[in-house]
Amino acid sequence: MKKKNANSKENKRTNKVIDKLNSYKFLHIFLYSILAVILFVALYSNVKPETLDIELFTVSDQTIYAPTTVEDKVETERKQQEAYDSVEDQYVLKKEISEKQVDLVSSIFDTVIEVRKEEEKEKEKEKGNEEGASTTTSNEKVEKIRGKLTDSINKKIPADTFVSLVETSEDELELAKDAVVTAVNNIMSKEIPIVQLTEAKKQVEDELQYTSLRPEVSESATTLARFAITPNYVFDLEATEEQRQLAVDSVKEAQIKQGQILVEEDELINREVYRKLGLVGLLDDHQSFKPFLGLGLFILLILAAVVYFFEKKDSPISRKNNSLLLYCLIFAITILLMKIVSLFQKIDYTHIGYIVPVAMGVMLVKLLLNERLAILTSMIFAVCGSVIFNEGITGNFNFSIGIYYLFGCLAGVLFLGEHNLRSKILQAGLFVAGVNVLALTAIMLIRNGGYSNMEISSYFVMACASGLVSSVLTIGFMPFFETGFGILSTMKLIELANPNHPLLRKILTETPGTYHHSVMVANLSESACEAIGANGLLARVAAYYHDIGKTKRPQYFIENQMNIENPHNKLSAQLSKNIIISHVTDGVEMLRKHKMPKEFVDIAEQHHGTTLLKYFYHQAKQTNDSIYEEEFRYPGPKPQTKEIAIISIADSVEAAVRSMSNPTPEKIEKLVRSIISDRLQDNQLDECDITLKELDIIAKSFCESLKGIFHSRIEYPELTKKQKVKKE
Incomplete structure (x- = not known):
């Protein structure tokens, strides 16, 4: 013990x-x-991150796959360089060069014509004295022409080229000019890259070959035409760089794809393979913190969801x-x-x-x-x-x-x-x-x-x-x-509702009246709880046990007083009150002793709240006016949940309706609402979160359930006769 x-x-x-x-x-x-x-x-x-112990220039003992997708910057740069180098130089036809060369060759002829005209003017001045007139030689004329030309032109055009031009007639000189200008214009209107310059000069020679000029004049004209031919299809740096940049931009980012085979089994690990293994993080030369940071954020998200739910x-x-x-x-x-x-x-x-x-x-x-x-x-x-x-x-x-x-x-x-x-x-x-x-x-x-x-x-x-x-x-x-x-799970509640449970068998065998009362309260409570969205199953099963304390002194409760005298008739109101109230504390003690769920203990303890035992209070008041109302109230606490409040009301409603003679739907509804009104006025529902609307729904649910239980029955003839005989 x-x-x-x-x-x-x-x-x-x-x-x-x-x-x-x-x-x-x-x-x-x-x-x-x-x-x-x-x-x-x-x-x-x-x-x-998975790491491999691999050495360079060894043979791989397994097929290795890329664990993630990463950018291969080295490969990207290599492809970009290839694209850059593959772009050819860009050239453009410069028409201004053609126009400039045509103007240049034309101005050379104009210089020759100008020198010739100057010589003619000097001859006219000295015409009056023919014997004393001086004659300008061809070489002197050539020197005058070269004096009016730039040094760069003089370096490229031989001096003897101008000799035939200063000695020819004016008409032939004009003809030579037109032929050269036309030939140069024709040839320079086409693209002449530097590599085709010789061919272009040959073309201009061929074009001047069939003129009606004297051979020496034709030769000079050809020399000037060849001089005028220059490349007009020149390298365009800006366009070339633009095309190369477009080519570089068009190169897609080189990636090592997730799942890509990096090296086959029995394949040599060369420098390129080794580089790629390091790039995807499979070499143990460094450890990345990113996966662990990601895992931390991942766990933080999960915790946030759980915390939000519980908090x-x-x-x-x-x-x-x-x-x-x-x-x-x-x-x-x-x-x-x-x-x-x-x-x-x-x-x-x-x-x-x-x-x-x-x-x-x-x-x-x-x-x-x-x-x-x-x-x-x-x-x-x-x-x-x-x-x-x-x-x-x-x-x-x-x-x-x-x-x-x-x-x-x-x-x-x-x-x-x-x-x-x-x-x-x-x-x-x-x-x-x-x-x-x-x-x-x-x-x-x-x-x-x-x-x-x-x-x-x-x-x-x-x-x-x-x-x-x-x-x-x-x-x-x-x-x-x-x-x-x-x-207190649903399955546990269903197990506790089994009539073979020791406490339920105790109520059934020792206090059958209380058991019947508890079953009635359970039915009323379950339907009312489900009507307002409370836990109906908890209310039903807990109601079976809420009066377990009555099994300690069953004969002191009216529902168990069958064919015996009411023992309260021989007791004082004070003692009767103590016996009635004790069924709450006795029930709580018994439930705790049998390790019943806390919810059941709370319901047994709170289902009477702090209500007044009116019968014994008024009885005591008749003999002693100094009796205080608080002495005849249950110790409480008041109902703390909706389920306890409903069981509390159902407990009073069932007992009151059972004591009614000839209950009718109207009487039942009036009684139910009066009990709920008394509980509200007595402040018994102040500590639970039940609303007036829910109380109205509960009242209607009680009435519906009670109407089904206390419905009117057919009065059989034989029973009627027996009742009349009994009355007589």
Whole structure:
């Protein structure tokens, strides 16, 4: 006995410590940090850049693929240089050069004509004295002509070229000028690159060959024409640079594509291959911090979603910490399963990830916490799985397995309803298995790959095993989490509603009247809760136990007084009050002793609130005017939730209606609304978030239920006769 008491004290001390820890706000910050650490440890090795111990000019022992897409700047620059060099020099036809050369040759002839005219004028001045007239020689005339020309022209045109021109007639000189100007203009109107200059000079010779000029004049004219021919198709630096720049800009960025083969097995690793291996980060000469920075941001996004969900809920710190701790455990177990299974990828089981029972995690979250959180967790598991199972693929994300996990998890969440027995969870596992098979089939068809029958069979077996194992593990973990965290799940409620439960059998056998009353209250409460969106199943099952304290002294409660005298007739009002009130504390003690859910304890403790025992109060008032009303009130506390408020009202309504003679719908509705009005006036509903609109809906629900129970019946003739005889 002493040992039992010691254990009980130790358990109470432990529970107090846990409750105290749960009350600290910093605890949920610590749990978020633990969640971040779990994610980082699980994903670190999968995002860590792969490095190879490879030496230059050795033979590769494996085929190496590029793990990511990177720009090959060296190759890009080489291609750009090739494009730059491939552009030919750009030339342009300069018409101004042609015009300039035509003007030049024309001006040379004009100079010759001018010198001739000057000589003629001097001859006319000296005409009067023929004997004394001096004669200008041809060489002197040539010197005058060369004196009027530039040095560059004089260097390129021999002096004897002008001799025949100054000695010829004026008409022939004009003819020579026209012929040269025409020939030069014709030839210079065409493109003459520098490499074709000789050919162009030959063409101008050929054009002047058939003139009617004397040979010596024709030769001089040809010399001047050849002098005038110069390249007019010249190099255009600006156009050339523009074309080269266009060629460089048109070169696409050279990239090493993700999945590209860098070196084949048994192939020599030359300098170019070695350079590319270093470029994609496969050499251990440097480590990039970018993947770890990306992983940090990735974890931050996941935490932001989880924090947003938990922090926006307006619930006590202790309950928030409790829920978050449970979520972290479920999350850690699921991620650990993924990580353990992923180790088999190293031994060529690349697609082993399809067997992971990842749906277990979200099914537990749905059953124990919240459906919206379960859907969010489905997305998180899908993304984490795509990173963890990235072995054998190019890149860090295996999108196929991510999609597979997403569909499987969502299937588990959506199939589970409100009331989930173990058979329902097994059915959910079968449903997940079916969805897994469909998702895998879709993935394989989209890939359009060639799969052997063995591969297809193994994939489908893993998909089915994943769904079934998820449901089995869910059923296996549920009792541990429910017990360890004091969670009242739907399945737990259904188990507690079993009439074979020891406490329910105790109520049924020892207090059958109370049991019937509890069942009636349960029916009323469930329908009313569901009408306003509260937890109807919790209200129903908790109502079965709310008067368990009456089993300690059953004969003191009127519903159990069958064929016996009311014992309160022999007791004082003060003592009767204490006995009636004690059923609340007795019930709370019994429920705690049997480790019943906290919600049941709260309902048993609060379903009377601080209401007044009017009968015994008025009875005591008749004998003693100094009695205070507070002495005849229940100790409370008042109802804290909608479910407790509804059970509290239903408890009074059922007892009041049962005591009515010939209840009618009108009487029932009047009674129900008067009880609700009394509770409002007595401030019994001040501490729960129930509204007047919801109270009106509750009243209508009670009336509908009670009308079905207390409906009018046909009065049989024989019974009528017996009743008349009885009356007589």
